[in-house]
Amino acid sequence: MGVNFKKLAKKIDGSKHILIMMRHAKAESFSAQGDRDRELTDKGLKQAKIVGRGLTELGLVPDRIAVSGATRAQQTLERMLKLFGDKPSVDNRQSLYDGGVQAVLDELTHTPDKARVLMILGHEPTMSVSCQWLASSDSDPERLDLLTLGMSTAGVAIFGSDKPFNQWQVHSGTLLAVLNVKDFD
Numbered sequence: 623m624g625v626n627f628k629k630l631a632k633k634i635d636g637s638k639h640i641l642i643m644m645r646h647a648k649a650e651s652f653s654a655q656g657d658r659d660r661e662l663t664d665k666g667l668k669q670a671k672i673v674g675r676g677l678t679e680l681g682l683v684p685d686r687i688a689v690s691g692a693t694r695a696q697q698t699l700e701r702m703l704k705l706f707g708d709k710p711s712v713d714n715r716q717s718l719y720d721g722g723v724q725a726v727l728d729e730l731t732h733t734p735d736k737a738r739v740l741m742i743l744g745h746e747p748t749m750s751v752s753c754q755w756l757a758s759s760d761s762d763p764e765r766l767d768l769l770t771l772g773m774s775t776a777g778v779a780i781f782g783s784d785k786p787f788n789q790w791q792v793h794s795g796t797l798l799a800v801l802n803v804k805d806f807d
Contacts, residue, residue, distance in 0.1 A: 625799060625801060627680065630780075630798060630799050631680060631681070633799075634680065634681065634780070634782060634798065636782070637782025637783060637784065637796070637798070638738065638783070638784045638785075638786075639737070639738055639739075639740070639783050639784065639785065639786060640682060640739045640740070640780060640781065640782055641730075641740050641741075641742070641756070641780070641781040641783075641790075641795055642677065642682060642739065642740070642741040642742070642778060642779075643726075643741075643752060643753050643756075643773075643780075643781070644673070644698075644741060644742070644743045644744075644773075644776070644777070644778045644779075645743075645745065645746055645750075645773040645774070645775060645776065645777045646662075646666075646690070646692070646694045646743065646776070647665075647666035647669040647670040647673075647694070647697075647698045647701075647775055647776040648666035648776065649661060649663060649666055649694035653693075657692075658691070658693065658719060659692075660692070660694050661693050661694060661697060662694055662697045666694070666697070666775065667697070667701055669698075669775060669776035669803045670697070670699075670700075670701035670702055671701050671704075671705070672776075672806050673702065673776050673778060673803060673806055674701060674703075674704070675705055675806070676801075676805075676806030677702075677705075677778070682739055682780070683706045683707070683709050683710065684710045684740060684741040685711070685736075685737040685738055685739050685740065686710060686711050686712075686733055686734075686737045686739075686740050687699065687710045687711070687712045687741045687742075688713045688718060688729040688740070688742050688743070689712060689714055689715065689718065689742075689743040689744075690714075690715060690716075690719040690744045690745060691716045691718070691719055692745065695718070695719070695743050695744060695745070696714070698743060698776070699712070699743055710741070713729075718743070718744040718745075718748075719744070721748075722751075723751055723752045723755055725748070726744070726749075726752040730788065730790045731787075731788050733786075733788055734788070735786040737787060740787055746772050746773055747772060749773050749777075749779070750770075750772045750779075753769050753773075753779045753781075753797065754766065754770070755792050756781060756790065756793065756797075757769075757781070757793065757795065757796075757797040758783075758793045758794060758796050758797075759793065761795075761797035762797065765797050765800045766797060769797075773800075774802045774803070776802070776803045777800070777801065777802050777803075778799075779799070779800050779801075780797075780798045780799045780801070781795030781797055781798060782795065782796050782798050783795045783796065
């Protein structure tokens with residue numbers, strides 16, 4: 623299923639608030655220090671840069687980013703911030719590593735009304751499950767089906783809504799796109 627970026631850009635422009643849900647980029651499969659300290663591979667570093675550039679080209683530089691405290695999520699964000707510049711405020715959250723869907727809902731609740739683009743950067747299966755909970759009935763069933771398989775590394779789901787994030791509840795956002803690294807290449 624190819625992505626028409628012109629159509630996607632129009633849908634993005636038609637929404638007052640955009641949520642970007644992202645899984646960290648490709649990480650090593652093991653770390654002697656434990657799961658939380660797994661680092662990105664060379665492939666993961668490239669993935670983060672490609673997605674960061676793609677989001678920037680779509681005009682989706684976040685106002686606020688909530689990111690897991692795990693090393694691989696932090697490294698993904700570091701690569702992307704080089705492209706995003708100084709605009710985003712960043713909140714590091716241990717809860718996005720181990721807090722599940724509730725941690726994602728908490729981030730929405732704590733986002734100010736003025737934020738137009740929010741990015742939540744975390745892990746599987748929390749990212750894909752949260753997306754399924756957040757997707758409204760207006761969402762394309764084919765896109766939702768992609769999420770049942772889980773999000774690939776550096777995968778992105780983009781939601782739109784006219785409601786400020788702190789008013790979102792279950793099924794509040796229209797799923798506009800599910801993208802992987804190859805879509806941005």
